[in-house]
Amino acid sequence: MIMSGASVKVSGLAKSFGRGLILKDLDLNLKPGESLALVGASGCGKTTILKILAGLCPYDRGEVKLEPSDLVPSFVSQDLGLYPWKTVWENLELPLVLAGRDKKARNTKVKTIQADMGLEGLDGRYPHELSGGQKQRVALGRALIVNPSVLLLDEPFSALDALTRESLGLHLASLWSGLGLTMILATHSIEEAVFLGQTIAVLGGCPTEVTAVFRNPGPKTPAFLTDRLFLDLVRKVRLALAVTGGQKTETWEKSGRV
Amino acid sequence: MAGFRGIISVLSALGLWHLMSVLLGGQILPSPLSVGRDFILCLSQPYFYGHFLTSARRAAAGVAVGLLLATPLGWLMGSFKKLDLYLSPLLFMTYPVPKILFLPVLLVMLGLGEAPKVVLVAVTVGYQVLVVTRDSIINLEPGYVETFNGLWPGRRRKLRKGLALVRHVFWPASLPSAATALRLASGTAVSVLFMAESFATERGLGFFIVEAWGNLDLNRMFSGILAMGLLGGAFYVLANMAERKLCPWVSRKN
Ligand SMILES: Nc1ncnc2c1ncn2[C@@H]1O[C@H](COP(=O)(O)OP(=O)(O)OP(=O)(O)O)[C@@H](O)[C@H]1O
Ligand SMILES: [Mg+2]
Numbered sequence: 001m002i003m004s005g006a007s008v009k010v011s012g013l014a015k016s017f018g019r020g021l022i023l024k025d026l027d028l029n030l031k032p033g034e035s036l037a038l039v040g041a042s043g044c045g046k047t048t049i050l051k052i053l054a055g056l057c058p059y060d061r062g063e064v065k066l067e068p069s070d071l072v073p074s075f076v077s078q079d080l081g082l083y084p085w086k087t088v089w090e091n092l093e094l095p096l097v098l099a100g101r102d103k104k105a106r107n108t109k110v111k112t113i114q115a116d117m118g119l120e121g122l123d124g125r126y127p128h129e130l131s132g133g134q135k136q137r138v139a140l141g142r143a144l145i146v147n148p149s150v151l152l153l154d155e156p157f158s159a160l161d162a163l164t165r166e167s168l169g170l171h172l173a174s175l176w177s178g179l180g181l182t183m184i185l186a187t188h189s190i191e192e193a194v195f196l197g198q199t200i201a202v203l204g205g206c207p208t209e210v211t212a213v214f215r216n217p218g219p220k221t222p223a224f225l226t227d228r229l230f231l232d233l234v235r236k237v238r239l240a241l242a243v244t245g246g247q248k249t250e251t252w253e254k255s256g257r258v
Numbered sequence: 259m260a261g262f263r264g265i266i267s268v269l270s271a272l273g274l275w276h277l278m279s280v281l282l283g284g285q286i287l288p289s290p291l292s293v294g295r296d297f298i299l300c301l302s303q304p305y306f307y308g309h310f311l312t313s314a315r316r317a318a319a320g321v322a323v324g325l326l327l328a329t330p331l332g333w334l335m336g337s338f339k340k341l342d343l344y345l346s347p348l349l350f351m352t353y354p355v356p357k358i359l360f361l362p363v364l365l366v367m368l369g370l371g372e373a374p375k376v377v378l379v380a381v382t383v384g385y386q387v388l389v390v391t392r393d394s395i396i397n398l399e400p401g402y403v404e405t406f407n408g409l410w411p412g413r414r415r416k417l418r419k420g421l422a423l424v425r426h427v428f429w430p431a432s433l434p435s436a437a438t439a440l441r442l443a444s445g446t447a448v449s450v451l452f453m454a455e456s457f458a459t460e461r462g463l464g465f466f467i468v469e470a471w472g473n474l475d476l477n478r479m480f481s482g483i484l485a486m487g488l489l490g491g492a493f494y495v496l497a498n499m500a501e502r503k504l505c506p507w508v509s510r511k512n
Contacts, residue, residue: 056404072411081405085430085507098422099411126507146411 005032005182006071006149013062024207035183037197045208046186050152074148078155080139082127088138089123095146117141133164153185173220194233202240212240288476296477313463320379328384329391333428336395357382358450375454382450383443390439394432402427434508437501444493
């Protein structure tokens with residue numbers, strides 16, 4: 001099931017909450033099928049950016065353009081947003097129910113997604129009866145079930161232990177390249193950002209701006225996690241985060257536009 | 259074990275009752291044994307059944323009407339701030355007023371038939387359910403609605419979206435607290451029903467009790483009281499069962 005990703009273009013985006021200016025002039029640019037990782041300190045506006053892209057949060061100025069324009073991105077929020085009153089099956093099925101798909105089509109699709117996400121045999125469980133990793137996979141599966149062309153992930157693996165985190169990261173990477181999705185994810189984890197993002201945008205400053213941009217041409221395979229290129233990039237991103245530490249640096253080698 | 263403890267507590271309550279009846283004398287407080295005997299006797303009389311069924315029907319109708327009106331109103335007040343601004347002052351001004359005070363008004367407005375009794379029970383139950391469903395929507399995690407907005411395909415079709423939101427989010431989110439309110443209201447509902455049935459009517463357990471009281475037939479009076487208690491208890495148990503059935507995600511947690 002190859003899907004064509006969509007392009008995402010954000011220009012001059014500005015957003016404030018009350019009197020606090022969060023974003024002043026943000027630009028992002030993704031071609032179809034690309035992945036972008038946003039890293040930045042807590043509170044710098046990662047969630048806000050993703051919600052604006054998902055159409056869930058109004059903004060003050062600027063332009064958000066998705067191409068084709070009628071598409072609705074799938075968004076997995078930081079708290080996953082699983083409904084405690086719905087079972088695994090019902091949570092996965094919900095987007096299809098809302099889209100008015102018939103029972104047979106829903107069953108087929110849910111089974112496929114369960115197989116993709118390794119969620120077989122959990123149909124009747126409620127979210128509180130799942131492990132953290134299982135919850136995460138349900139949320140991801142629910143986002144993917146509508147065959148989205150843009151996937152927005154807000155700290156997808158933040159609540160997980162390092163091992164689960166890595167295996168889910170690998171899983172996500174293979175889904176992403178298999179599906180040809182355009183993907184934007186926000187994360188605190190530099191390793192995760194470098195591994196999953198083809199482009200890594202470091203956010204900093206107040207109001208928040210893109211203070212440094214890195215490209216990661218490497219393959220998204222387990223072997224890459226120990227590759228020199230990977231480790232090198234991790235170091236560079238870490239330095240960029242430390243240097244900016246909330247301040248914008250003009251001197252950074254690759255500072256500039258995404 | 260729990261059943262054993264239950265039996266112990268019921269037996270000690272009956273023992274206490276018996277002791278009191280010995281101390282006060284059977285003319286004032288008949289013993290549980292004699293009431294029990296008369297209660298069983300009553301159960302075999304169509305006369306008693308008629309009153310019992312009348313009361314049960316009124317209570318059930320009142321609870322149903324109260325639920326059906328209060329729940330959607332609670333969702334509306336919880337989700338539309340503008341509506342809430344107008345309605346909530348009215349709600350909280352009238353909430354502490356004992357609903358039994360409406361009885362004379364209802365009798366004047368609705369006559370002496372079934373309507374005022376049913377309405378009184380509906381109002382009593384409705385208020386409690388209204389307050390908790392409204393609260394459950396206001397205190398709903400904003401993330402639930404936001405997630406829903408994210409999952410809704412497209413940006414239009416406002417009405418269908420609203421209905422789907424009620425079905426998938428508001429309804430299940432308010433169920434557990436509505437069930438609790440219903441359980442709490444079951445006792446109050448039966449007591450206002452007693453008041454409503456104790457005058458200007460010749461049917462219902464309230465009338466049965468007052469009549470027996472007038473005839474100084476204490477055993478009969480206590481049988482009536484027992485029956486009303488059972489009616490309240492039945493509603494409590496029903497609300498409990500409904501909660502288990504309708505909110506498995508809550509009951510499985512405990
Ligand atoms: N509804 C709101 N009202 C007022 N301020 C808000 C609101 N939502 C977010 N903010 C503020 O906007 C800023 C950015 O918040 P956001 O949630 O986007 O940060 P974040 O980068 O996702 O942080 P974290 O990594 O901790 O999730 C924060 O300073 C936050 O306090
Ligand atoms: Mg965030």
